[in-house]
Amino acid sequence: MAKQRPLSPHLQVYKPQLTSMMSIMHRITGFALAVGLIVPTWWLVSVTQGPDAFMQFQEFMRGPVGLSLLAGWAFSLIYHLLNGLRHLMWDTGRGLTLPEVYRSGWLVILGSVIVTAALLYSAYN
Amino acid sequence: MPYIQDNEKSIRTPLGRARNHGSAQGGTHHWWMQRITSIALIPLVIWLLSCLDCLLTPSFEQTVMWLNNPFVAVTIALFVIVGFYHASTGIQVVIEDYIHCKSAKITALMLTHFTFFAMAVACLFSLLVINFKTNPFSIPMQEVGIIE
Numbered sequence: 001m002a003k004q005r006p007l008s009p010h011l012q013v014y015k016p017q018l019t020s021m022m023s024i025m026h027r028i029t030g031f032a033l034a035v036g037l038i039v040p041t042w043w044l045v046s047v048t049q050g051p052d053a054f055m056q057f058q059e060f061m062r063g064p065v066g067l068s069l070l071a072g073w074a075f076s077l078i079y080h081l082l083n084g085l086r087h088l089m090w091d092t093g094r095g096l097t098l099p100e101v102y103r104s105g106w107l108v109i110l111g112s113v114i115v116t117a118a119l120l121y122s123a124y125n
Numbered sequence: 126m127p128y129i130q131d132n133e134k135s136i137r138t139p140l141g142r143a144r145n146h147g148s149a150q151g152g153t154h155h156w157w158m159q160r161i162t163s164i165a166l167i168p169l170v171i172w173l174l175s176c177l178d179c180l181l182t183p184s185f186e187q188t189v190m191w192l193n194n195p196f197v198a199v200t201i202a203l204f205v206i207v208g209f210y211h212a213s214t215g216i217q218v219v220i221e222d223y224i225h226c227k228s229a230k231i232t233a234l235m236l237t238h239f240t241f242f243a244m245a246v247a248c249l250f251s252l253l254v255i256n257f258k259t260n261p262f263s264i265p266m267q268e269v270g271i272i273e
Contacts, residue, residue, distance in 0.1 A: 034212035041244045044251035051185040084163050123181055
């Protein structure tokens with residue numbers, strides 16, 4: 001296999017578009033969520049270990065690091081969920097023209113911000 | 126092993142047939158499982174988000190009580206099985222796209238699947254412990270060591 005082949009598209013000179021940025025965001029949020037599955041694992045295991053272990057878990061999640069991570073995961077979850085619905089729509093062959101792709105893209109971004117904000121608001125109150 | 130018999134219309138070469146090369150008839154399985162798990166995760170995630178109050182603030186006792194509900198335990202178990210499967214198949218695609226060295230790729234794929242499988246089993250086992258160490262015999266939690 002040739003080793004020094006150029007990478008296409010040339011990411012350094014390629015103009016970012018809504019479509020490509022949302023595509024990589026889907027992958028990044030999915031990766032973050034996969035890593036974030038450590039939280040429910042820690043949560044469930046800590047319950048079996050007794051109140052002290054559970055307290056440790058809660059103290060970490062309520063600390064500045066834990067809360068920032070939770071906020072990031074909340075956005076990732078909502079974005080990945082809404083953009084995933086967009087992908088499932090595409091899988092049925094719908095909404096594939098360029099104007100429709102941009103419209104659903106902005107809709108997903110708007111929806112993600114609103115739903116995440118509502119989620120964080122209800123969580124902190 | 127799925128196998129399509131060669132007939133007169135086959136375009137396989139005799140050498141390819143002799144070496145048993147060709148499709149294993151599983152080309153879309155990974156893609157299809159990702160779609161199925163993503164659809165299953167929609168109601169599961171919405172349900173989890175609707176239970177935010179039970180997930181975020183409760184005390185240890187409240188959490189144990191909540192998880193002792195069969196509906197809650199089963200739904201969380203479903204989320205764990207489907208969610209961890211979806212996550213590991215998703216990471217698999219990322220690894221296959223970005224890691225080109227064959228030995229590193231296979232190692233990363235194995236580590237990923239081992240890790241997610243182990244975490245899922247830990248979650249399911251915890252749910253069983255929480256449910257069956259206390260409920261069936263109505264023993265107070267202090268006596269079985271869940272609460273000291």
